[in-house]
Amino acid sequence: MTHIVQFENVGLRYGTGAETLSDLSFSLAAGGFYFLTGPSGAGKTSLLKLLYLSQRPSRGLIRLFGEDMVTMRRDRLPRYRRRIGVVFQDFRLVPHLSAFDNVALPLRLAGADDKAVDHPVNEMLAWVGLGDRASARPATLSGGEQQRVAIARAVISRPDILVADEPTGNVDPEMAARLLRLFDALNQLGTTIVVATHDLHLLSRISGAQIMRLEAGRISDPTGSLRHPPMRTTAAQ
Amino acid sequence: MDLSLKPPPADARLLPEGRLAGPMPWVIAIMMFLTVLAAAAGLSLSAAARSLDADLSGRLTVQIVEADAARRAAQVTAVRASLARLAAVDTVREVPAKDVRALLDPWLGEDGLDDDLPVPALIDISMKRVAPGDIEMITETIRSVAPSARVDQHAQWLEPLANLLSSLKLLAIMLVGLMAGATAAVVVLTSRAALNSHRPTIEVMHLLGASDVQIARLFQRRIALDALFGGTIGLTLACLTMLVLGSRMSAIGSDMLGSMAMGISGWLIILLLPALGTALAMGVARTTVLGALRQIL
Numbered sequence: 305m306t307h308i309v310q311f312e313n314v315g316l317r318y319g320t321g322a323e324t325l326s327d328l329s330f331s332l333a334a335g336g337f338y339f340l341t342g343p344s345g346a347g348k349t350s351l352l353k354l355l356y357l358s359q360r361p362s363r364g365l366i367r368l369f370g371e372d373m374v375t376m377r378r379d380r381l382p383r384y385r386r387r388i389g390v391v392f393q394d395f396r397l398v399p400h401l402s403a404f405d406n407v408a409l410p411l412r413l414a415g416a417d418d419k420a421v422d423h424p425v426n427e428m429l430a431w432v433g434l435g436d437r438a439s440a441r442p443a444t445l446s447g448g449e450q451q452r453v454a455i456a457r458a459v460i461s462r463p464d465i466l467v468a469d470e471p472t473g474n475v476d477p478e479m480a481a482r483l484l485r486l487f488d489a490l491n492q493l494g495t496t497i498v499v500a501t502h503d504l505h506l507l508s509r510i511s512g513a514q515i516m517r518l519e520a521g522r523i524s525d526p527t528g529s530l531r532h533p534p535m536r537t538t539a540a541q
Numbered sequence: 542m543d544l545s546l547k548p549p550p551a552d553a554r555l556l557p558e559g560r561l562a563g564p565m566p567w568v569i570a571i572m573m574f575l576t577v578l579a580a581a582a583g584l585s586l587s588a589a590a591r592s593l594d595a596d597l598s599g600r601l602t603v604q605i606v607e608a609d610a611a612r613r614a615a616q617v618t619a620v621r622a623s624l625a626r627l628a629a630v631d632t633v634r635e636v637p638a639k640d641v642r643a644l645l646d647p648w649l650g651e652d653g654l655d656d657d658l659p660v661p662a663l664i665d666i667s668m669k670r671v672a673p674g675d676i677e678m679i680t681e682t683i684r685s686v687a688p689s690a691r692v693d694q695h696a697q698w699l700e701p702l703a704n705l706l707s708s709l710k711l712l713a714i715m716l717v718g719l720m721a722g723a724t725a726a727v728v729v730l731t732s733r734a735a736l737n738s739h740r741p742t743i744e745v746m747h748l749l750g751a752s753d754v755q756i757a758r759l760f761q762r763r764i765a766l767d768a769l770f771g772g773t774i775g776l777t778l779a780c781l782t783m784l785v786l787g788s789r790m791s792a793i794g795s796d797m798l799g800s801m802a803m804g805i806s807g808w809l810i811i812l813l814l815p816a817l818g819t820a821l822a823m824g825v826a827r828t829t830v831l832g833a834l835r836q837i838l
Contacts, residue, residue: 357748385747398745410749414750
C-alpha cells in the first residue's frame, strides 16, 4: 500500500502558546477516503493547514507524495500545492472574479489556456448545479452556492489529494449528498480525500471511509489503522 | 524576467482595480518631469563644457612686451617664423594694431593713446591639437626669440567658468540619481500597498499553487504600465518646457547659451528616460513583491 501522506511526531504551535497539535503520527493511503472529526477547537483546521501546505509544523516530519515537506525549499512547494485541492471553511473565493473564473483559477495557474479551460469548467459548474450562474460574482451567490463554487474549484484539476474543511456545512441535505457523490467519484478515480466535518450523518455515506478523530490536538486512533508506520507494514517486517 | 506589458486576459482580471487607480502614475509623472529637466540640464551643460573646451583648449595669445617699436616688430616676425615651423601649430595671426588699440580704448580713451605710447604686440595662436608638452614647447620656442614675451592660454582665463559648468553637470547627475531613488521608493510603497489590499486574493492564489514569480508578474505589469503612463506624461510636459526655454534662450542670442544645445544623442537619452523609468519601476516592484511573498510559506 502506498502512503501519500505520512506524519511522524508532528507538533504545531502558534507563537509561544501551547501546542495546538501534538505528537501526530499517522499515514494516509493513496486513494483512501478519510473523515476528520472532533469537537470545535480540537485542531482540525490546523491539521488541514499542514496537509495543504499552508503551514510548516513546529516539530516532526511530514512527507507528502514521498517528499519531505518540512525541509523542502519554499520555491518547490507550489508544484506540490497544485496536486492538492482545498475546500476552505470560509470558501476564500476571489471576490472580483466570476464563478467561472474562480473555478478556472487552478487550471490557469497551472498554465492552461482559455480553450483548455472552457469545457471542464462549464461541466464542473453544471455538476454542482451552477451552470446558469457562471458569470455571477461571489457576493451575489448564496452561502451554499459559494460553497459549491469552492468545491468545484478544489476538484477541477483532478488533484491527488482533496482536503475539505466542512464542505457541506452550508448546503441542504440533497446537495450535501450530491457533493459527497462527487467526492466519492473523485475517490474512485484515485484521489485521496480528507474531509473535516461535524456532520455525523456524512460518516456513514461513504463505504470504506476511515475516521480520524482529533481531540485536544491529538489523533485518537483506537484501531491503529492510521498508525505510522502502519500496523500491517510493521507486522510484515 | 518577463518584460511583456500585456498580460494574458486571465491574469489581467486577477487584480481588480483599473489603471491609474492610485496616485502613483501622477507621482511618477512629476518625478519624470523633474528628471527630464535635470537630465536635459546636465546634457546641455556637458555640451557647453565640450564646446568651451574645443574653443579654448588649443588657443594661445602671445604678448610681445618691448618698448622699442623696431625691436618689437622684429620679435613678432621672429616668433611667427619660428612658430610656423612647429607641427602642433595650426595658425599664427598677429592682431592688427588698430584692434589692439580698440581693446585699450575703454581704459585709456581715444585721446589717451598717442603713437609714442608703447603698446604690446599681440599674436593669436591656434593649435591643431593639444598633446602633452605642446604648450611648454611653444612657450620655449617663443621665449627663445622673444625673452620678454608673455604667453597666455585661453583655457586658463575661463577655467572658473569651466569648473562651474562641471559642478552644475555633477549636480544635474545627482538630481537624476535622487529622482531615480525617489521613484524607486514610491514604487516600493505602492507595491506594498497593493500587496496589502490584494492580500486575500494573493493568499488564495498562493495556496492554489501560484509561484511567487506568477504573483509578482501581476504586480510588475500593473506598476510598469502605470510608470509608463506617468513617465510619458512627465516627458511630454518636460519637452514642452524645454522648447519654451529654448526659444527664450535663442532670443537672447548668447554664444554661451547657444552652445548648450543637446544634440541628437542627448535627445535620444531624454526620450529613453520613460522606458528606463518603467524598467526601474518594474524591477523594484518585482523585488518588493518577491521579498514580501517570502514572508509567507
